[in-house]
Amino acid sequence: MALAVGHSAASDTLTGGDPLGSMQWPDLKRQFFESNATTEFDARIKVTVPLFAEDAMNVPVSFDASALGRVEKIVVLVDRNPIRKVLEFIPGRAKPSLNFRFKLEQASPIRVAALTPDGVWHVGYAFIEASGGGCTVPGATRADGSWPQTLNKVASRVFDEKASRRDTRLRVQVSHPMDTGLVSGIPAFYIEELVLQDGDKAVLARLYPFEPISENPLFSFDFDQPPKGPMSLQGRDNNGNRINAKVGN
Template sequence: MPRRHLIAALLTLWLGHAAAAAPDPFEGDPYQSHPWVDMRKEYLGATAKTVFDDRVQVRGPAFAEDPMNVPITVSVTNLPGVDRIIVLVDRNPIRKVLEYQPMDALPSVSFRFKLEQASPVRAAARTADGVWHIGGTLVDSAGGGCTVAGATRKDGSWTQTLGIVSARVFDATPIPGEAASGSRLRLKVMHPMDTGLVGGIPAFYVNRLSVRDERDRELLRLQTFEPVSENPVFSFDFPVKPAGTLRIVGTDNNGNRIDAKLE
């Protein structure tokens, strides 16, 4: 083999090894999002083990026509032992949307949130072994959802409805490909959910919700943050229909209490 060909072959081999040895700056992220690595460390723990997992499904619109009300459903299937779900949005000014502990509910939640610009929307589900399983979807948007005042803030009607809860339990319709659940709880809390990113309006949002049964046993716990939409609506699934009276309790970041009963 001519010397120049040998040198070229060795150089190609060396470059191939170097490329294989180079660390992936996105840590395997399918969206190759630059904020992801820092987000993983901040919200999931610098030493926590994370895996991208198709069993964690995040469903949302390909394009958000209303960036102040983007519908998202998170569901975890065939992954036992999920004790916590965190929803994150890479390119929101406030990235953490909510944190959900299913307890006696199924590891699924539906809600609406505010989207500032096109971004991956992720759900991280932690199993009993401490591993975070990551799923996501990409939502495009014209943006601006986090920096615009809500309708009730503009017309002032929020003062008349603050903290009012409406809820209903009904038989759930199974999602294709998923196991049927016994029932679904849908609840709405009247609250302006201000992000604090609109001039002259400080952050004001529901920060904790808990659903309890008639024996005061906690069925699920939800921690919410500023990006959740105004007058938030949440849906939760249960393997069996909760019996008796349900109680929905919570607070907002100003200390206002939420307390309602659902017969």
């Protein structure tokens, strides 16, 4: 019994008390949070992923941190990806929830860390099994050379509850190769910022994608009430190309 307790204590020291037992978690904390930041694992953040990533270049993820109340910022991290930060999300007037797809290099925990006004980072998590390789192969439009014809074009659709006009979802897709820079001869080329605005140009949400986001990224934003239209999506990629489109019409 004493040996078992000692082993558990040693394991907690190596993993920082991570519920998934990942020895990468302490390093993630050092890399992406301030040294004096308070982090706590929180089951109120719902993270939904497939049990197995059938397509490692397009792994669907959804999260919802609404149970925390007000959330100022959300960061998504993947322990075992060569590029660990997937995105940053400032919900603003949107719900602190998001649906998207990303590239996964190997089986790994995924973390959704939500910052509340009291300065605490609440961390939700899940584990995804995968055969891997999603970060180190070219996407389809890069492989066939078609990406310049569609670069930064935007498609969108609004879904809502017709009876109450509540619980509105906006889905947007931006055509972009989202190159990680980990494929020989192909430098990193990815969307750096997306800003969603309402009809009065008020910012509804800000999103900062990183290289692991899937090619032709698709994002779904949720709202308690339909935003005032017409909405617009502004943004840029790391080569200075601009994104400017009306959405949700």
